[in-house]
Amino acid sequence: MIKVINGGIEVLVEDWPGRLGYMGLGMAAAGAMDNLALQLGNLILENKKGDAALEIAGGYCQLEIVEDGVIAITGSDMSPTINESVVPMWKAIAVKAGDILKFSHFGQAGFRAYVCIAGGIDVPEYLGSKSTCLFGSYGGFEGRKLAKDDVIKVNKKMFQELLVKN
Template sequence: MIEVIKPGLETCIQDWPGRIGYLNQGFPPSGPMDSWSFRLANLLVGNHAGDAAIECQYVGPVLKLHSDAIIAITGANMHPTLDGEPIPLWESVAVSAGATLTLSKPPQAGVRTYVAISGGIDADPWLSSRSTFAKAKVGGVSGSALRAGDRLKWNAGKGTAGRRVKPSARPPVEGGSPWTIEVVRGPNDDWIDEAGHDRFLSSDWKLSGKSDRTGFRLEGPQWTFTEKAYSKEPEHGSEPSNIVDQGYPIGAINLAGQTPIILVNDGPSMGGFINPYTVPSAAFWKLGQSRPGEIYRFKTVSIDEAQQMARALTVICQEDSIA
C-alpha cells in the first residue's frame, strides 16, 4: 500500500494510451501528457508500458510505502528522495517497507514526473482505462487528483533494482524553450489564407498560464482568413473562426476567435471552432514538459511523417532501451 502524505499539485493516476474509443461519447483518452517518460518508467520496473502509474506536475507528492517495492522515476527532475536520501531518475530502485518518497522540489526544467511501481497501480478501470479524467470525476482514485490520506494498492510485480534507461533513449526534457512542435495541416486549414499560415509557422507563440490538461492556450499574432470564413451560411456563426459544430481530433489547434488552443489529453470532442492544424501524438511529450511562458515554434510535417514519428517512439519505448 502507498499512503499519500502530501498530494502535490494535481498528482493523478494515468495509464497509456488511456481511454480509447469513447471520444464520440464525450470522454477523451486522458492518459499521461508525456507518454515517452511514462512508458519507460513502467518498463524499468518490469511492467507493461501502459500499466497504471503516477503522474506528478510542477510539485510532486510525499508518499509512504507500507510494503517493499521496486519503483522508477522518470521525466522532469523533482529531485526525489527516499527518507531524505537522493535517488536517481531513469533507474529502478528498491524501496523498503516504511520508507517515505518525496518529490516536492519543483523541477528546474520540464514539468511532469512519473512514478511507476512494479506490478502497476491497482485502480478500478472505467471504460477500460484507469486514467483519471478529473473534470468528469472518473478513473484513478475516486475520479480526482490524489488527496492527503488516499491509500493506493498495487499488483504483484517482478521488477528488479538497478535497471537503467540508456541515455540515448531518454526524452530531452531539459532542452526547454523554444520548443519545436510538429504539426500537420488540417482539418480546417483551408479557412486560413497563406499569409495566416506563413505568420503561424514563422512566429513565436508563448504558452499561457491559462492552460491545463484540457487545452494549452497560446499567445501570439493575429490570424487572417480566406473568403470562405466570411462568405458562409449563418449556421456557421458570426466569427470567421466559427464553423458548424464538428468533431475535434486530439491535438487539434482549435482557433477560438483569435486565440489558438491546443486540445490535449482531456480536451473536448467537438465544438464550433475551426482547427487549422493538429499536433501529432508523438510530439505531445514536448507539450507535457513545457511550462507557461515558454515559447513554441511550429513545424509542418506530413501525415506519413507524423505516423513515422509515432512508430519511432514506439521502438524507443521497448525493452531494448533498458540496460
C-alpha cells in the same frame, strides 16, 4: 501499497494510451501527459506497456511506502528523495515499508514526473483505461486527484517478483 502524505500540486493515476474511442460520446481520452516517460518507467520495471503510474504535476508531493517493492521515477527532475537521501531517476529503486518519498518542485525541463511501481497500480479500469479524468470525475483513483491519507494499491505478484531480482 503507497500512502499519500501530501498530494502536492496534483497527483493523478494515469496510464497510456489512455481512454481512446469515446470522444464522440463526450469522454476524454485522459492518459499520461508525458507518455514516453511513463512508458520508459514501465520498461525499466518490466511492467506491461500500458500499466498505470502516478503522475506528479508541479511537485511538492510526499508518499509513504507501505510495503517493500521496486519503483522507477521518470519525467521531470523534481529532486526526489527517499528518507531525505537523493535518489536516481530513470532506474529501478528498491523501497522498503516506512520509506518516505518526497518531491521538490518541477525542474528546468518538464512539469510532470512519474512514479512507476513494479506490477502497476491496482485501480479499476473504466472504458478500457485506468487514467483519471478530473472534469468528468471518473477513472483513476475515485475520479479525482490524490489527497492526504489516500492509499494506493499495487499489483503484488509482479511487485514481489521484481523485488527479488533487485
